[in-house]
Amino acid sequence: MIDLINVSKAYRKNLNVVENINISINDGEIFGFIGPNGAGKTTTIKMMTGILDIDEGNILIDNKSIKSNPVQAKKRFGFVPDDPNIFLKLTGIEYLNFIADIYEVNEKERIDRIEKITKEFEIYDALEEKIESYSHGMRQKIIISGVLLHNPQNWILDEPLTGLDPKSSFKLKNMMKEHVKNGNCVFFSTHVLEVAERLCDRIGIINKGKIIFVGTYQEMKKRFGEGASLEELFMEITKNDEE
Amino acid sequence: MMKNNKTINLLKTMFKTSYDMSGIIDSDTKKLNKKSIKVWLIGIVFIIVIYLSYMFINLLKETGAPQIFLELFFLLLQVLVMFQTILLVISTLYFSKDIENYLSLPITSRKLLITKFSVMISIIFGSEIIIALPAIFIYGVRTLQNIFFYPLVVIVIALVSIFLSTVVSIVMIFVMKIFRFIKNKYLYQNVVILIMTIIIFIPLTNVLKSGMNNLGNIEITEQQSYNEDNDQNEIQAMEEVSTMVQTIRHTNKYFIVTEIGVNALSNINYKSIIYVLEILALDLLALTVFLTIGKFTYVKDVLWNLSLFNKKKNKKVELYQKCKSKNKKYSYLINEVKLIVKSSTYFIHYVYNILILLIVITVIANTLFPIIVQSIKETMEEDIFSMFTFGFTEFSLIVGIIQVIFTLSSLSLTAISRYGKNAIFFKYIPMKFNTQFRLKNIPQLTINTIIISVILGVIHHLIPTIDNLYILLMFIIAMLLNIINSNILLFIDLLRPRLNYENEITVIKQNDNKLFQYILTVVMCFIIWYISQITQELSLNISILIEIIVLSIIVIGMEIFIHKKANTLFKKII
Numbered sequence: 137m138i139d140l141i142n143v144s145k146a147y148r149k150n151l152n153v154v155e156n157i158n159i160s161i162n163d164g165e166i167f168g169f170i171g172p173n174g175a176g177k178t179t180t181i182k183m184m185t186g187i188l189d190i191d192e193g194n195i196l197i198d199n200k201s202i203k204s205n206p207v208q209a210k211k212r213f214g215f216v217p218d219d220p221n222i223f224l225k226l227t228g229i230e231y232l233n234f235i236a237d238i239y240e241v242n243e244k245e246r247i248d249r250i251e252k253i254t255k256e257f258e259i260y261d262a263l264e265e266k267i268e269s270y271s272h273g274m275r276q277k278i279i280i281s282g283v284l285l286h287n288p289q290n291w292i293l294d295e296p297l298t299g300l301d302p303k304s305s306f307k308l309k310n311m312m313k314e315h316v317k318n319g320n321c322v323f324f325s326t327h328v329l330e331v332a333e334r335l336c337d338r339i340g341i342i343n344k345g346k347i348i349f350v351g352t353y354q355e356m357k358k359r360f361g362e363g364a365s366l367e368e369l370f371m372e373i374t375k376n377d378e379e
Numbered sequence: 380m381m382k383n384n385k386t387i388n389l390l391k392t393m394f395k396t397s398y399d400m401s402g403i404i405d406s407d408t409k410k411l412n413k414k415s416i417k418v419w420l421i422g423i424v425f426i427i428v429i430y431l432s433y434m435f436i437n438l439l440k441e442t443g444a445p446q447i448f449l450e451l452f453f454l455l456l457q458v459l460v461m462f463q464t465i466l467l468v469i470s471t472l473y474f475s476k477d478i479e480n481y482l483s484l485p486i487t488s489r490k491l492l493i494t495k496f497s498v499m500i501s502i503i504f505g506s507e508i509i510i511a512l513p514a515i516f517i518y519g520v521r522t523l524q525n526i527f528f529y530p531l532v533v534i535v536i537a538l539v540s541i542f543l544s545t546v547v548s549i550v551m552i553f554v555m556k557i558f559r560f561i562k563n564k565y566l567y568q569n570v571v572i573l574i575m576t577i578i579i580f581i582p583l584t585n586v587l588k589s590g591m592n593n594l595g596n597i598e599i600t601e602q603q604s605y606n607e608d609n610d611q612n613e614i615q616a617m618e619e620v621s622t623m624v625q626t627i628r629h630t631n632k633y634f635i636v637t638e639i640g641v642n643a644l645s646n647i648n649y650k651s652i653i654y655v656l657e658i659l660a661l662d663l664l665a666l667t668v669f670l671t672i673g674k675f676t677y678v679k680d681v682l683w684n685l686s687l688f689n690k691k692k693n694k695k696v697e698l699y700q701k702c703k704s705k706n707k708k709y710s711y712l713i714n715e716v717k718l719i720v721k722s723s724t725y726f727i728h729y730v731y732n733i734l735i736l737l738i739v740i741t742v743i744a745n746t747l748f749p750i751i752v753q754s755i756k757e758t759m760e761e762d763i764f765s766m767f768t769f770g771f772t773e774f775s776l777i778v779g780i781i782q783v784i785f786t787l788s789s790l791s792l793t794a795i796s797r798y799g800k801n802a803i804f805f806k807y808i809p810m811k812f813n814t815q816f817r818l819k820n821i822p823q824l825t826i827n828t829i830i831i832s833v834i835l836g837v838i839h840h841l842i843p844t845i846d847n848l849y850i851l852l853m854f855i856i857a858m859l860l861n862i863i864n865s866n867i868l869l870f871i872d873l874l875r876p877r878l879n880y881e882n883e884i885t886v887i888k889q890n891d892n893k894l895f896q897y898i899l900t901v902v903m904c905f906i907i908w909y910i911s912q913i914t915q916e917l918s919l920n921i922s923i924l925i926e927i928i929v930l931s932i933i934v935i936g937m938e939i940f941i942h943k944k945a946n947t948l949f950k951k952i953i
Binding site: 182185186187188189206207208210211215217219221222223225226229230232233234236237238239240241242243246247250251260261263264 | 695696698699701702703704705706707709710711713714717718721722800801803804806807808809810811950952953
């Protein structure tokens with residue numbers, strides 16, 4: 137469960153990039169976070185993961201505050217950043233083993249999970265190679281594998297489907313569904329509205345640092361117009377907000 | 380004409396991609412950016428070189444042998460050029476990032492080699508403009524050389540550098556072929572660099588050693604011009620100077636062009652032109668050999684390197700072997716070390732340079748120093764160590780030297796910046812920031828501890844009259860300095876992280892935080908000097924105790940700060 141309570145952030149005085157955000161992502165749901173470029177998505181995710189300080193408000197990960205109890209809160213989520221170019225000098229297996237050590241996954245579990253996850257993503261045979269020799273998609277897969285490896289209750293994914301081939305993208309989406317079925321939660325940002333439409337239990341739309349809608353796709357349609365696709369609704373909502 | 384244009388355009392493109400003048404040249408005015416830290420850094424190095432050269436030449440003038448500067452200058456220049464060539468052949472000629480872009484273009488192997496080699500030479504010239512030219516120009520001014528000396532010195536330095544660089548490059552081509560059996564790219568690069576360094580330094584040391592051994596055979600002609608009334612000390616000084624000149628000359632003889640270069644500049648006359656033409660002829664000969672060999676091998680070798688780098692292992696991963704569980708702090712530390720060791724760029728700049736320096740110091744201490752001591756003993760008929768008094772000034776001097784050597788390694792200065800944009804990883808993992816701070820400092824602390832141990836070991840070996848207790852106390856003080864240095868370097872990197880680097884080399888080359896490390900060294904040396912001044916009247920033990928207390932207070936203060944403010948320190952990583 138992830139709770140954002142009155143969260144605000146300003147890089148400069150009186151210029152909030154994120155303003156008074158209140159979102160609660162419950163266990164057992166996939167939450168899609170969408171918004172135009174520069175709307176405040178990444179800033180919000182960075183605050184959720186402890187990369188950025190929160191100016192006002194609080195963020196709780198399974199009731200552990202990222203502000204006052206950061207280590208415990210961080211243990212409860214896995215994060216996939218938007219840039220997968222990480223630890224390029226390590227081999228795939230070195231990276232995964234490092235992550236397993238950091239998140240204290242025991243030996244038996246890590247072996248089982250690494251085998252299962254990497255075979256699923258078809259990168260098992262490349263584990264002995266350096267990450268710098270991987271393609272963009274493979275790098276994305278190894279980062280996602282790192283998150284799945286320590287099996288956190290909460291997944292925070294920043295544009296996780298970018299660069300993935302259709303097969304892996306399909307598998308990841310199924311994994312997300314499977315994860316929430318087990319009573320966990322997934323928070324992910326995306327630009328692909330069709331994915332959000334089909335995959336998410338609830339959607340949050342952010343524009344100019346403010347949350348302008350939170351709810352299900354059905355609720356959105358009821359409020360903004362029946363028969364419209366998410367893309368059309370998104371355009372309508374963000375346009376209205378600009379006016 | 381078209382062909383020439385193609386080469387020139389290629390050269391222009393390579394220069395643009397190889398040099399980053401951002402910061403040095405103001406993009407709007409196209410003039411030198413006076414606000415840039417890099418410009419100031421170059422200026423400071425320039426001034427230091429001028430100052431040291433001036434002082435050294437004055438000293439030599441007093442002993443009546445300013446000529447020694449020219450000999451020594453060329454000896455150091457050739458070591459600098461050769462060592463720089465080894466690194467540049469690896470980084471620019473064979474493993475540069477842009478090489479793949481050029482391979483797909485319709486360029487002949489020879490043209491690619493010429494342009495890459497030109498870039499390499501230009502980098503060597505660049506460092507010579509900053510380091511070598513000011514020193515030799517000061518020599519020209521102080522020894523009242525005529526106006527032709529200055530253009531001639533530029534030509535001679537350039538030609539000598541081209542020759543040495545070409546010869547080393549030829550050797551490098553073969554060394555790189557021989558060590559191809561090493562399939563790991565980074566290990567391969569490091570082994571080649573190590574082998575080449577040994578190839579250069581061992582003969583150089585032997586040459587110096589044999590020069591020193593031949594002391595007894597050298598006739599000290601200068602001594603004869605002195606009449607019997609001359610002070611004995613002056614004669615001894617003359618003997619030492621003469622010995623040094625002979626040794627350096629002896630060494631320079633082995634580097635064919637260097638001797639000719641020195642001859643060309645010793646007396647400026649028509650013969651100088653002949654000497655220059657001689658070097659030019661040797662340059663052309665070396666370049667012809669280099670290009671002929673390179674024409675057939677260069678692109679092939681580059682392609683081989685690329686295939687080595689991109690080669691798929693097709694190796695089945697042994698999960699039970701590879702997935703051993705480790706303590707997370709230990710794992711974090713191992714990961715820090717792996718990044719340094721697996722990257723040849725970081726390894727060469729942060730570890731290798733230190734190891735080479737320590738090896739050179741140890742070799743010199745073991746080979747040359749005993750001979751010097753013996754020769755002084757024979758000349759003065761007295762044991763040098765019986766004249767040596769060990770006080771707090773000497774104690775502080777040794778500690779100060781260690782502090783200066785610390786400046787060569789900047790591991791903590793880039794502990795965050797090395798990760799670029801991915802440094803955010805350290806923000807979202809479940810590990811306390813103060814723990815991460817301490818773990819990130821360990822590589823720097825280790826390197827500095829090696830420096831301290833080797834330097835003190837050498838001093839203990841060279842000056843056995845220093846009590847073991849003082850060696851131990853020096854170790855304690857140096858370790859306190861080590862902690863202070865490492866902490867401050869990491870503070871700097873955390874407060875001014877440079878996370879937008881495109882590749883590893885720019886993390887090192889474009890890191891203006893290095894200036895702060897120089898300032899830190901000056902400040903620390905000042906503190907050591909200041910303590911030695913205010914404790915002049917006190918006994919050695921009390922002075923050392925005061926120094927330990929002062930440095931301990933600084934260390935404890937830092938530890939409290941890190942413990943309380945680690946979160947704030949990591950704030951800039953976003």
